Amino acid sequence: MKDCCENKDIMVVAPTNKIGATAPVKKAETEELQSEEDSHTDHDHGTRSSDKPQWSQHLGLLAGLAILSCVLVMDYGFGIKLSKWISLTVNSIAYLLAGWGVLVLAFRKAIRGDIFNEFVLMSVATLGAFYIGEYSEGVAVMVFYSIGEWFQDAAVDRAKASIKALLDIRPDKVTIIQDGKTVLIGSAEVKINDVIQVKAGEKVGLDGELQSEKASFNTAALTGESRPDSKYKGDAVLAGMINLNTVSEIKVTSLFKNSKLSRILEMVQEASSRKSQTQLFISKFAKIYTPIVFFLALALALAPYFFVENYVFNEWLYRALVFLVISCPCALVVSIPLGYFGGIGLASRNGILFKGGNFLDVMTKIDTIVMDKTGTLTKGVFKVQKIVPSGLSEKELIRLAAILEKNSTHPVGQAIIEYSGNDANSGSATAVEEISGHGLTGSVDGKRVLAGNLKLLKKYKIDFPKEIAKVIDTIVVIAVDEKYAGYITIADEIKEDAAEGIRQMHDLNIKTVMLSGDKQSVVDQVSEKLGIDDAFGDLLPEGKVEQVEDLIKQGRHIAFVGDGVNDAPVIALADAGIAMGGLGSDAAIETADIVIQNDQIVKIVSALKIGRLTRNIVWQNIILAMTVKIAVLSLGAFGVANLWEAVIADVGVAFLAILNAVRIQRKKI
Incomplete structure (x- = not known):
């Protein structure tokens, strides 16, 4: 499992082992891994242990903030000083209401040997504040930290809402003809030479040979061929084709597991296993940064004993706590996801669905757009x-x-x-x-x-x-x-906007390539009309994969755009898979990293621009946060800054970063 700081990048991984796997995962292994993931869901999603909103935690945070506000108003507004024990009791209640989730998660991670993370760090800092009698400051640190976590959870939830499991579009049931009667049975139960019946509008469940005199099939989702395919008695019919007009009878020639469509779906998994995970800079940085500042804080509290004549433990412990609070990466891990959240929000308003903030980063590296023809460049x-x-x-x-x-x-x-x-x-x-x-x-x-x-x-x-x-x-x-x-x-x-979309891609120095199952003459004609750099026709799904692999070997960073089942393996293989959501098949949409909801080609250019804009905003937030932290860390080490200043600086940086991230939402692409 990753460090919690690493999971703040709003990165969502599809449950098909799409990103970061090294080999196809067997069903038993997948279930085992999923079970492990479920047991650590709280680890992956901040302070919460469920994908559903934990309103009790939110109410607790608000109650803790309310109590803290009352104590501060009484103390600083009216000069009413509470006794030590009453102050400890009231602040402890506020502290537990606001930070119980953080404390529990810190404990769980600590007993697993993971002590260098923000949850343990914040727990140590705030409990240390209580130890030296700075109750309100300890509560304030926990409250404002938990508010940051709340913002982060909202960003993660929004990204996760768009993700579904890869759908196996093979029909689970088929109608078989037995003794002159029709019987509905499971596709896996059908045997070779059985005859199945497919009504108009239904998908063919298994590969077979047409027994009816004639039938017309929509094959675009399977082969990429744009025109309907008329089949005659004895012709091969493949699983995944859609019967267009008449009731047809088909003699099965391949078992369910060996159908053409099954092989395509297997290719999706294999291509997914070759796709490496994009990690944000802060995820790697936090792994090194957090333990370093933890030991520096420990040294700041204990080392002066050997060098300072009038050493007072509580005084140096306080400095160490200030150091811990300001060094906590929470400002980064809040501001950075919100930067990506802003980019995702901007994309959503423009009809573009990113299935995770990391794909915004991927789009900044793309130098080649590979597109299917039917349903992508055409209607x-x-x-x-x-x-x-x-x-x-x-x-x-x-x-x-x-x-x-x-x-x-x-x-x-x-x-x-x-x-x-x-x-x-x-x-x-x-x-x-x-x-x-x-x-x-x-x-x-x-x-x-x-x-x-x-x-x-x-x-x-x-x-x-x-x-x-x-x-x-x-x-x-x-x-x-x-x-x-x-x-x-x-x-x-x-499509009306296809030529303009291609022109804009070229303006961004993006190479354009078209791959299609349609005949080469048709592909060449479309390519010439649109000004596409390279075009290849007469391709089966395997051929598309080979073409993309050749481009990858050339060092190209590829985004593949498609809409059919035959596009799903290439979508999974490319650096960024883009599906046309309006006409696209379920397999293509679910495999894709990015979905163009209104099927407009120019939206691909918008996705590129949004990725670049988001990267700039995020790096502005990183530089701002690190600059302020280094400054306040230095002041805290010399005893100039106190816990209030540390938490205000930390929250202030996060607030400025949030405002900067919100700026993305106002942009027009």
Whole structure:
């Protein structure tokens, strides 16, 4: 387990062993480690022992602050001096109310051998103040320290609220056909050669072979391929595909544990194990700093005995306590998380979710943005791109095609119908026939109309311009009364802000790379339109991982942006994984370190800028805190500063740092 100071960086680790592991963790080992983590939850989250707010502790802190305020008002405001025993009793109550959680945690850590931490240090300092009779000062130190802890807990809670476990998106249940009846059973119970039934809109649970005559599947989340994939009897169907329109029957060819989707999810875990944890400077510094100041304080209390003629133990102990209070890293461990909290808050208001403050730091080092195409740079929604008539008007060409396509549930046909609007209802088609793998034929307004791919025209020996074979987008060719009448292109639309986002990345000297499962010609076209530096198509998930690993070997610091299940392994492998939250799959979103909630490309640039701004604010806080501490440490060692001045200096630094962190919230990105 890490030192508590190390955990103030609002760093949250996904429960998939995403950061800091050295090898994939087996289920039993994971459960064992999780059990250990649960037993030390209080260690990882400040003074609290639960992820839920401990209102009793907060009320106790407020009550302690109220009692301290009353005592100070009576003493300094009205000159009412309490007797020693009454003062001890009242201040002890205030002290325990405000600091009980700190004392308990200090005890637990001490008996585990961890004595060089802020909780033990603050407990020693405040109990020492009580020992020499400085009750109010001891209470004040504990109260203001606990207030700082309260602020820190709020920051940690806010960061943790965005984290969920990586979801296994494989369906747990599938419908199997047995003796002509459908039965719902667990996916793991299905055997090879069993036949499963998948309704329209359902995910395929296991890899198999299509038994129905035809079906259309959305494969974007699995392969990155932008267009819907029409499958015919005997074709392979993979787990994770979504059946789009008809009830389909699939003969299972792979067991649940061996499916393509299972291997992708395993790759997520393996890629996670290769990702090193980003640690903040203060986490490492505190490990060395805290024991040094502890022993310096001890030396300040005892060493003068050998050198000072009129040595008074309580006087030098008081100086040591002042030294301990001002040297306590609480100002740093409060101000630094709040700096990151400010950055996280600014990002949230801009539609960007950081899953921990450490990823703000990671973004300051990024020099290469690697992006998926479908759903990331494009909308993931099919639209009519161009209508090229021959002998007809555009309106008439799209009308005839839409009327014929009304009899089809294919997504390409739906795109044509949507584009045509009411024209699709201006007539009806008769004698409609679907030519498997080719398209549709039928009669519209007494005219024979063909709509489909080029193979359809070749089948009916209809001449067409040879240059249309070079069209990159999905193409629907139309023929009317045995004559070529034109074509319609269907494509996944590029996002409106994609070009601007790429330009802004280049302005920040960021290299841009696109990886996609789509065909290379489509990838090249999108890359050229957007001005992307490098683009690679025809990639399976393994290919994307290889491309990213090559960039890592070149010494590049990479942020990968994606939205599909196939992107999850690369998201986990990159220095920073960014998921598109609007269209993104659960696996991509949960694996990612950063989620763009509104799918805008320019928000990636905003994330880069917010990371750099937060780093500047945090380092300003570090420099401020260390400068003041060194100054007051020196004064305390020479007996010039007292406990009040020490705690005021400590809290004052934290307050200034908080104001500086709040400044982030006002920034416009």
